[in-house]
Amino acid sequence: MVLEVKNITKRFGGITALKNISFTIQQGEIYGLIGPNGAGKTTMFNCITNIVEPTEGEIFFNGEKITKLKPYKITEKGICRTYQNIRLFPQMTALQNVMVGGHSRISAGVFRSVIRTKSQKQEEKLLKEKSEELLELVGLGQLKDQFAENLAYGQQRRLEIARALASNPTLLLLDEPAAGMNETETDNLFDLIKKIQSMGITVLIIEHDMSLVMRLCDRITVLNFGEKLAEGTPDEIQNNEAVIEAYLGKEEEETIA
Amino acid sequence: MLGELLNPYYLQVLCFILINIMLALSIYVPLSSGQLSLGSAGFMGIGAYTSALLTIHYELPLYVTILVGALLAGVIGIIVGIPSLRLTGVYLAIATLGFGEVIRVLFVNWESLTKGSVGLTGIPQLGRELLKFAKSIGIEPSALGLKNNQFVYLSLVIVLLIIVLFILWFVIRQQNSRIGRAYSSIQMDEKAAESMGINITYYKVLAFAQGAFIAGLAGALFAHTIGYISPSDFSYHRAVEILIFTVFGGSEVIIGSVFGATILTLLPEVLRFVSDYRYIFYGIMLVILMAVRPQGILDLYLFYRLKGKRIKRGTS
Numbered sequence: 001m002v003l004e005v006k007n008i009t010k011r012f013g014g015i016t017a018l019k020n021i022s023f024t025i026q027q028g029e030i031y032g033l034i035g036p037n038g039a040g041k042t043t044m045f046n047c048i049t050n051i052v053e054p055t056e057g058e059i060f061f062n063g064e065k066i067t068k069l070k071p072y073k074i075t076e077k078g079i080c081r082t083y084q085n086i087r088l089f090p091q092m093t094a095l096q097n098v099m100v101g102g103h104s105r106i107s108a109g110v111f112r113s114v115i116r117t118k119s120q121k122q123e124e125k126l127l128k129e130k131s132e133e134l135l136e137l138v139g140l141g142q143l144k145d146q147f148a149e150n151l152a153y154g155q156q157r158r159l160e161i162a163r164a165l166a167s168n169p170t171l172l173l174l175d176e177p178a179a180g181m182n183e184t185e186t187d188n189l190f191d192l193i194k195k196i197q198s199m200g201i202t203v204l205i206i207e208h209d210m211s212l213v214m215r216l217c218d219r220i221t222v223l224n225f226g227e228k229l230a231e232g233t234p235d236e237i238q239n240n241e242a243v244i245e246a247y248l249g250k251e252e253e254e255t256i257a
Numbered sequence: 258m259l260g261e262l263l264n265p266y267y268l269q270v271l272c273f274i275l276i277n278i279m280l281a282l283s284i285y286v287p288l289s290s291g292q293l294s295l296g297s298a299g300f301m302g303i304g305a306y307t308s309a310l311l312t313i314h315y316e317l318p319l320y321v322t323i324l325v326g327a328l329l330a331g332v333i334g335i336i337v338g339i340p341s342l343r344l345t346g347v348y349l350a351i352a353t354l355g356f357g358e359v360i361r362v363l364f365v366n367w368e369s370l371t372k373g374s375v376g377l378t379g380i381p382q383l384g385r386e387l388l389k390f391a392k393s394i395g396i397e398p399s400a401l402g403l404k405n406n407q408f409v410y411l412s413l414v415i416v417l418l419i420i421v422l423f424i425l426w427f428v429i430r431q432q433n434s435r436i437g438r439a440y441s442s443i444q445m446d447e448k449a450a451e452s453m454g455i456n457i458t459y460y461k462v463l464a465f466a467q468g469a470f471i472a473g474l475a476g477a478l479f480a481h482t483i484g485y486i487s488p489s490d491f492s493y494h495r496a497v498e499i500l501i502f503t504v505f506g507g508s509e510v511i512i513g514s515v516f517g518a519t520i521l522t523l524l525p526e527v528l529r530f531v532s533d534y535r536y537i538f539y540g541i542m543l544v545i546l547m548a549v550r551p552q553g554i555l556d557l558y559l560f561y562r563l564k565g566k567r568i569k570r571g572t573s
Contacts, residue, residue, distance in 0.1 A: 070451075080452070081370055081452055087449035088449070090445060101452050101453050108434060108436075110431060120434070123277070167453060
């Protein structure tokens with residue numbers, strides 16, 4: 001079991017964003033988190049990475065409690081995320097962005113960085129090579145010297161994934177990676193996430209693109225108004241009446257409109 | 258021959274340029290981690306008074322007192338830096354400006370130690386100490402074709418230049434490393450930086466303290482360059498002047514600070530022919546610059562283009 005979310009509740013003032021949510025993710029899975037807007041999916045991500053602290057409940061990562069850890073410590077443990085609204089470092093090149101992601105995997109302090117000791121040069125070189133490989137993986141090898149702000153939208157999304165991968169995560173959290181992508185880009189994203197899975201990385205994904213989620217995920221949890229509506233394989237979810245009523249039905253109406 | 262060219266006045270202007278470059282860097286370093294600190298004048302004062310008092314009362318060698326002054330400023334930088342972590346942007350600027358005023362008022366009122374607003378006189382001058390040292394090891398300025406006071410200023414310029422080059426070397430190397438990437442990522446998006454595994458508390462306090470150290474060092478060198486300091490040297494005016502060096506030159510790149518400090522120290526000297534009106538020109542120039550080029554004269558894109566990389570400025 002990679003991640004165990006246990007009875008997580010998050011309240012913002014009087015609003016309950018998450019109500020007693022539990023689920024577990026197994027090693028090597030692609031796990032989907034779906035639900036209508038405002039269901040609490042991103043809040044769940046924020047609780048896992050402790051950007052917002054859950055009001056109640058606990059989260060275990062590889063058996064270790066991470067609920068009270070600082071966000072950077074959680075990244076060191078091996079959880080890294082992307083953001084729904086892209087949060088790259090705009091005036092850094094693509095390569096620099098990815099190298100920032102590797103921050104917790106190298107160790108040089110001020111002294112070693114300024115003196116440029118042998119070990120520091122070595123770790124910088126390895127990180128650079130690895131970052132370039134990751135850029136190749138997400139298909140941005142040619143654009144490594146471009147500033148992040150000058151990349152196209154879909155490229156920025158992929159750059160964020162490469163940056164997160166640079167931290168060597170065992171669990172990768174993707175927050176709506178297909179948002180704003182066309183069909184070809186979504187297909188490429190599907191292949192990319194499958195490749196990430198084959199690298200032994202467990203993936204937790206929030207996504208609105210149902211066909212992508214259903215093709216991609218091994219198991220899915222559905223949230224609605226902060227509550228867990230259902231959990232199961234894509235087939236089970238697709239045939240779950242509560243889900244159809246609360247979510248999939250609504251999606252169809254939207255498509256017609 | 259060499260002696261003819263070395264006008265002590267020019268050399269002194271050069272000294273101030275070098276000290277001002279250090280001060281501009283003391284703002285640049287915290288700014289590179291996204292912290293707009295206007296405390297440089299305060300930290301400069303701490304370095305200046307510490308070193309001056311130590312030399313006056315204890316006759317310690319200058320290289321010791323200057324270092325102690327800078328270190329004390331750095332330590333106070335850590336102490337001020339930690340509570341300031343909660344503040345960002347203009348709020349941090351106001352708080353650090355307030356800190357600078359507290360320090361200045363402390364110098365004015367702690368008369369038993371600082372002689373109040375009269376200031377400290379008779380601070381040993383670094384150039385004269387260097388002259389004494391040179392003579393003690395048997396180097397006579399006249400042997401180099403220099404008058405005593407030319408030697409004093411020339412040696413001072415050389416020492417300051419070495420220190421500035423060292424700081425530049427240090428900051429540039431730091432910038433192109435894990436530390437520098439952490440600073441820039443915090444500057445560009447603090448939350449994202451934190452979720453990339455960066456301990457933002459540590460790096461923000463580190464950058465703040467480094468800035469304070471550099472300002473303290475510049476202050477101590479300032480005291481031993483002019484030999485007389487008073488609290489008004491470290492007022493709000495100074496804080497703003499230092500900020501302008503960095504903003505004018507371009508706060509995105511380190512060379513901007515060097516450029517800004519150099520031009521803006523020279524400008525009032527060059528404009529001496531318009532005498533009393535020179536600060537009007539100075540002001541007008543700043544207004545025009547901020548309207549036309551708010552990012553400063555030198556920016557990141559210019560820098561990349563000079564390095565031969567083809568990059569366009571984005572919309573943001």
